[in-house]
Amino acid sequence: MRVKIYGSGSIGNHLANASRQMGWSVDLCDVDSAALDRTRNNIYPARYGAWDDEISLHLNDEAPTGGHDLIAVGTPPDHHISVAMTAIAEKPKAILVEKPFCTPDLKGAQELTEAARENGVALFTGYDHVVGEAAQAMAGLLQNRAVGDIQSLDVEFREYWGGIFAAHPWLDGPKDTYLGYWQRGGGALGEHSHALNLWQHFAQQAGAGRVTQVQAMIDYVDDGTVSYDRLCQLNLRTETGLTGRVVQDVVTNPTRKWARVQGTGGYAEWQCGYAPGQDAVTLGPQDKDAELTTYDKTRPTDFILELRHIETALKTDPDASSISGAMGLDTMLVVAAAHKSAQSGKMVSIDYTKGYTQSALYA
Ligand SMILES: NC(=O)c1ccc[n+]([C@@H]2O[C@H](COP(=O)([O-])OP(=O)(O)OC[C@H]3O[C@@H](n4cnc5c(N)ncnc54)[C@H](O)[C@@H]3O)[C@@H](O)[C@H]2O)c1
Numbered sequence: 001m002r003v004k005i006y007g008s009g010s011i012g013n014h015l016a017n018a019s020r021q022m023g024w025s026v027d028l029c030d031v032d033s034a035a036l037d038r039t040r041n042n043i044y045p046a047r048y049g050a051w052d053d054e055i056s057l058h059l060n061d062e063a064p065t066g067g068h069d070l071i072a073v074g075t076p077p078d079h080h081i082s083v084a085m086t087a088i089a090e091k092p093k094a095i096l097v098e099k100p101f102c103t104p105d106l107k108g109a110q111e112l113t114e115a116a117r118e119n120g121v122a123l124f125t126g127y128d129h130v131v132g133e134a135a136q137a138m139a140g141l142l143q144n145r146a147v148g149d150i151q152s153l154d155v156e157f158r159e160y161w162g163g164i165f166a167a168h169p170w171l172d173g174p175k176d177t178y179l180g181y182w183q184r185g186g187g188a189l190g191e192h193s194h195a196l197n198l199w200q201h202f203a204q205q206a207g208a209g210r211v212t213q214v215q216a217m218i219d220y221v222d223d224g225t226v227s228y229d230r231l232c233q234l235n236l237r238t239e240t241g242l243t244g245r246v247v248q249d250v251v252t253n254p255t256r257k258w259a260r261v262q263g264t265g266g267y268a269e270w271q272c273g274y275a276p277g278q279d280a281v282t283l284g285p286q287d288k289d290a291e292l293t294t295y296d297k298t299r300p301t302d303f304i305l306e307l308r309h310i311e312t313a314l315k316t317d318p319d320a321s322s323i324s325g326a327m328g329l330d331t332m333l334v335v336a337a338a339h340k341s342a343q344s345g346k347m348v349s350i351d352y353t354k355g356y357t358q359s360a361l362y363a
Pocket of ligand 1: 006007008009010011012029030031032035060074075076077079083098099100126127128168177191
């Protein structure tokens with residue numbers, strides 16, 4: 001495979017490394033020559049031991065176009081749609097758009113979906129937790145009804161974002177990046193939307209369908225410079241009537257990334273980072289001892305699994321992938337509904353027949 005990656009920041013380096021581990025060729029592009037220098041001299045060698053001369057670095061304007069199998073969009077979220085639109089013209093087999101897929105106003109989301117379909121380009125989204133080993137085990141329990149009929153589903157990604165800034169020492173804080181601005185895709189709801197996406201994935205694996213109603217309480221920080229949400233609490237209902245809760249924040253320390261399903265026959269729990277280098281799934285059947293299974297993982301392997309999944313999906317049915325573009329955009333519809341709910345104080349419903357647009361949301 002030939003891969004082109006837009007954005008040579010944190011995720012661009014992860015995807016470049018994972019692509020090289022897959023034996024793929026990589027063109028890594030950025031609009032900023034300082035970001036390309038940082039990749040070669042700092043980020044990549046610090047993370048993976050040494051720079052890899054097989055990776056070609058380019059300014060966007062000087063990058064090769066055409067002939068790539070996969071184009072990944074790892075720019076800040078407010079550039080995802082425009083960069084992905086340009087990428088469609090390059091006619092790759094697939095485009096991987098990082099999370100959150102777009103900004104909460106959903107601008108351009110439906111147009112991109114249609115353009116991809118018309119040009120035969122498969123869309124994927126960067127919610128890599130879903131294709132991790134532990135989440136796949138949890139999904140298997142739900143598909144097999146190992147805990148009976150699902151009565152509740154909770155997912156939390158609660159993580160103080162100091163770690164993100166420690167990994168980006170060239171940034172002073174949220175004001176220097178999209179992270180400090182919810183309308184640009186930052187804040188807790190955008191940054192930790194892995195939790196919401198996992199909730200939607202687990203609900204679908206349990207046969208509960210898509211989210212149709214959203215009620216949100218959001219704690220916004222607005223000091224005249226930054227404008228982001230530090231904590232959001234979402235109550236969700238699906239088309240079959242399953243209700244549950246998602247909590248995402250950028251304040252909790254130590255981190256908690258956790259999901260729990262209660263069913264008529266017991267419970268199942270997923271924990272990301274159960275121990276250093278391990279995720280875990282616990283199955284607690286009614287009247288039996290709980291059984292904990294751990295899954296070894298490293299950050300680089302998260303992205304290798306993701307790319308392996310995409311390679312396989314391209315040979316089978318990309319639309320059926322648990323990280324299809326549609327799954328990423330379903331998450332954005334709920335993100336948009338949540339902001340609308342928090343700001344109006346009303347429950348917001350989603351009408352999927354209206355596409356990925358604001359008109360799909362009504363109070
Ligand atoms: N899936 C994951 O677990 C994961 C992890 C980290 C980041 N992300 C996502 O990846 C995206 C980027 O995050 P990051 O932490 O890598 O940001 P970052 O700030 O480290 O890097 C972004 C890079 O994109 C470049 N850029 C901006 N506009 C561009 C354009 N039009 N073309 C090419 N390059 C452009 C910037 O110069 C910068 O170097 C975000 O949406 C973030 O949420 C996902």
